[in-house]
Amino acid sequence: xxxxxxxxxxxxxxxxxxxxxxxxxxxxETYGRPIARIVSADLLAPxxxxxxxxxxxxxxxxxxxxxxxxxxxxxxxxxxxVVSGQAEAEFDIGLQVNLMGTLNVLExxxxxxxxxxxxxxxxxxxxxxxxxxxxxxxxxxxxxxxYGAQKAAGELLVTDYSRKGFIDGVGLRLPTITxxxxxxxxAASSFMSSIFREPLQGQTANCPxxxxxxxxxxxxxxxxxxxxxxxxxxAADLGMNRCFALPGRTDTVKDMIAAMTKVAGxxxxxxxTWNEEPAITPIIDGWRPVQRINxxxxxxxxxTRDDSFEDNVRYFLEDDIQPGGAA
Amino acid sequence: xxxxxxxxxxxxxxxxxxxxxxxxxxxxETYGRPIARIVSADLLAPxxxxxxxxxxxxxxxxxxxxxxxxxxxxxxxxxxxVVSGQAEAEFDIGLQVNLMGTLNVLExxxxxxxxxxxxxxxxxxxxxxxxxxxxxxxxxxxxxxxYGAQKAAGELLVTDYSRKGFIDGVGLRLPTITxxxxxxxxAASSFMSSIFREPLQGQTANCPxxxxxxxxxxxxxxxxxxxxxxxxxxAADLGMNRCFALPGRTDTVKDMIAAMTKVAGxxxxxxxTWNEEPAITPIIDGWRPVQRINxxxxxxxxxTRDDSFEDNVRYFLEDDIQPGGAA
Numbered sequence: 001x002x003x004x005x006x007x008x009x010x011x012x013x014x015x016x017x018x019x020x021x022x023x024x025x026x027x028x029e030t031y032g033r034p035i036a037r038i039v040s041a042d043l044l045a046p047x048x049x050x051x052x053x054x055x056x057x058x059x060x061x062x063x064x065x066x067x068x069x070x071x072x073x074x075x076x077x078x079x080x081x082v083v084s085g086q087a088e089a090e091f092d093i094g095l096q097v098n099l100m101g102t103l104n105v106l107e108x109x110x111x112x113x114x115x116x117x118x119x120x121x122x123x124x125x126x127x128x129x130x131x132x133x134x135x136x137x138x139x140x141x142x143x144x145x146x147y148g149a150q151k152a153a154g155e156l157l158v159t160d161y162s163r164k165g166f167i168d169g170v171g172l173r174l175p176t177i178t179x180x181x182x183x184x185x186x187a188a189s190s191f192m193s194s195i196f197r198e199p200l201q202g203q204t205a206n207c208p209x210x211x212x213x214x215x216x217x218x219x220x221x222x223x224x225x226x227x228x229x230x231x232x233x234x235a236a237d238l239g240m241n242r243c244f245a246l247p248g249r250t251d252t253v254k255d256m257i258a259a260m261t262k263v264a265g266x267x268x269x270x271x272x273t274w275n276e277e278p279a280i281t282p283i284i285d286g287w288r289p290v291q292r293i294n295x296x297x298x299x300x301x302x303x304t305r306d307d308s309f310e311d312n313v314r315y316f317l318e319d320d321i322q323p324g325g326a327a
Numbered sequence: 328x329x330x331x332x333x334x335x336x337x338x339x340x341x342x343x344x345x346x347x348x349x350x351x352x353x354x355x356e357t358y359g360r361p362i363a364r365i366v367s368a369d370l371l372a373p374x375x376x377x378x379x380x381x382x383x384x385x386x387x388x389x390x391x392x393x394x395x396x397x398x399x400x401x402x403x404x405x406x407x408x409v410v411s412g413q414a415e416a417e418f419d420i421g422l423q424v425n426l427m428g429t430l431n432v433l434e435x436x437x438x439x440x441x442x443x444x445x446x447x448x449x450x451x452x453x454x455x456x457x458x459x460x461x462x463x464x465x466x467x468x469x470x471x472x473x474y475g476a477q478k479a480a481g482e483l484l485v486t487d488y489s490r491k492g493f494i495d496g497v498g499l500r501l502p503t504i505t506x507x508x509x510x511x512x513x514a515a516s517s518f519m520s521s522i523f524r525e526p527l528q529g530q531t532a533n534c535p536x537x538x539x540x541x542x543x544x545x546x547x548x549x550x551x552x553x554x555x556x557x558x559x560x561x562a563a564d565l566g567m568n569r570c571f572a573l574p575g576r577t578d579t580v581k582d583m584i585a586a587m588t589k590v591a592g593x594x595x596x597x598x599x600t601w602n603e604e605p606a607i608t609p610i611i612d613g614w615r616p617v618q619r620i621n622x623x624x625x626x627x628x629x630x631t632r633d634d635s636f637e638d639n640v641r642y643f644l645e646d647d648i649q650p651g652g653a654a
Contacts, residue, residue: 091491129566130465130566130568131465132465137467138457139465139467140464140466141467142465142567143483143487149486152483153480156470157476157480159470159476160470160476160477163471164418240455240456240469
């Protein structure tokens with residue numbers, strides 16, 4: 001009935017991007033159409049393990065290359081970004097990749113003349129500053145990082161390009177992902193995964209927050225499910241703001257540790273140390289109000305959240321712990 | 328005591344820009360410093376009637392020219408923009424002038440190394456879409472025009488460049504200006520001035536709204552006073568969002584006509600016709616929620632509003648009606 005659809009995943013080489021490609025392949029359709037082909041693009045061409053997938057190298061700051069890449073795309077996932085730590089330390093690179101790169105994606109999608117569905121990954125980093133808690137869908141974006149400011153500016157463009165009919169956009173503010181696989185990084189939020197990930201693998205990790213600190217979070221598995229769903233949501237249901245917070249859960253550090261203990265026994269929790277970190281503790285203190293969010297719009301649109309952090313611990317152990325023990 | 332300050336007014340040739348230059352000259356100081364020099368810049372060099380003022384031609388989309396212009400500026404007023412009607416009809420020009428032009432101003436200000444005060448004029452066009460009424464300072468920007476989207480993206484950059492210490496920014500969301508001098512234009516909001524301006528000068532004008540339609544507005548005189556004040560507000564008082572709604576008043580069309588009648592007699596009101604306009608009436612209907620705004624932050628910072636629309640009518644007659652009768 002419907003013609004097969006071409007998908008392009010920008011940032012396909014990353015943690016979320018590679019899982020998203022696999023999930024789309026497994027589903028086999030998007031926006032009510034069978035998937036013809038998935039182009040997985042990143043700075044280095046991602047490896048492709050399926051004949052339907054092509055790995056392509058692209059620099060998102062190269063407008064002509066992005067335009068060529070998107071010329072026949074029906075659904076575009078834009079996950080490519082410089083993360084918050086780097087965007088703060090290297091302002092110009094963040095601006096070029098996160099804001100100008102997004103503009104290149106929107107212009108490329110517009111130039112195709114296909115009005116493609118564009119799924120844009122934003123972040124709860126757009127929230128901050130002068131905002132009451134819990135955060136409602138109609139509250140302001142007052143980011144306190146350059147990453148958040150660039151993502152928020154991109155949101156405005158996604159909604160405006162959609163209103164103009166240049167694209168059919170959806171922007172999702174991703175929660176913190178728990179338990180993120182991989183290594184600790186320099187993000188102030190790194191502890192939100194590392195206090196579980198490292199102890200579950202026999203290593204120690206420090207928690208710079210108190211045990212009552214609330215964390216707005218989602219499992220990677222649920223975020224992937226929601227990204228796939230974002231390809232399917234009907235444009236007519238999206239309303240006048242195409243960008244909104246994905247569902248998540250608020251759990252305190254204490255409750256999350258208790259959940260880990262239920263799933264994996266008492267040992268891991270003993271490997272957490274509790275030292276304030278002068279570079280991090282004041283920053284995360286400012287985050288308390290935005291760790292409670294009412295994602296009413298996303299829930300009404302059929303996006304989902306985890307039932308419990310216990311599930312997240314299980315997902316991590318199933319999905320991300322390699323047989324050799326490295327996440 | 329303090330060294331004299333250089334001011335640059337971008338958009339100095341416009342209605343507000345030229346009045347602002349005159350008001351700054353009359354005050355003689357800004358940010359606690361005497362004014363050394365005012366560069367009034369626009370696409371065509373504005374005429375300068377005071378030895379302290381220099382009219383300069385600049386294209387705001389020319390990054391190098393903007394950078395050179397701002398190299399020694401201590402206070403920058405950024406009023407240059409493509410207005411809403413044009414930004415909607417000519418999307419690319421709007422994007423280049425309103426968003427990229429603003430980025431050129433911010434980058435030029437940053438490159439100067441002087442952390443200048445940058446006063447950025449935004450608009451209540453940033454409000455719209457999914458928003459409760461009255462609009463509070465912490466509500467989202469959900470613009471429903473490209474002009475509004477570009478202005479809102481600029482706001483995020485003004486706050487982020489300020490947070491990074493590149494500039495010392497203030498962004499003001501201007502109300503509709505009543506009574507705007509000049510001619511009717513194609514903006515859907517044009518009637519908000521023309522139903523007073525034309526009748527006060529013996530001509531007819533049509534009102535496409537019902538008499539209970541609310542208008543969030545300010546006199547030009549008060550907006551100029553607030554722009555001057557924005558040059559003086561202490562950075563430490565501005566909080567975590569540098570951009571906020573200027574004070575205004577909400578009056579219904581009916582009450583505004585009554586005020587005109589009090590000041591100018593019953594004749595002008597008889598020159599208003601009341602026909603719905605299919606191209607305009609549906610648009611302005613969507614504006615009702617954003618015509619009621621609580622400008623709490625601006626009031627706390629010492630910005631002001633008009634006491635009554637009667638004053639606005641008097642200001643218009645005093646400031647803008649030329650002896651020959653043309654506004």
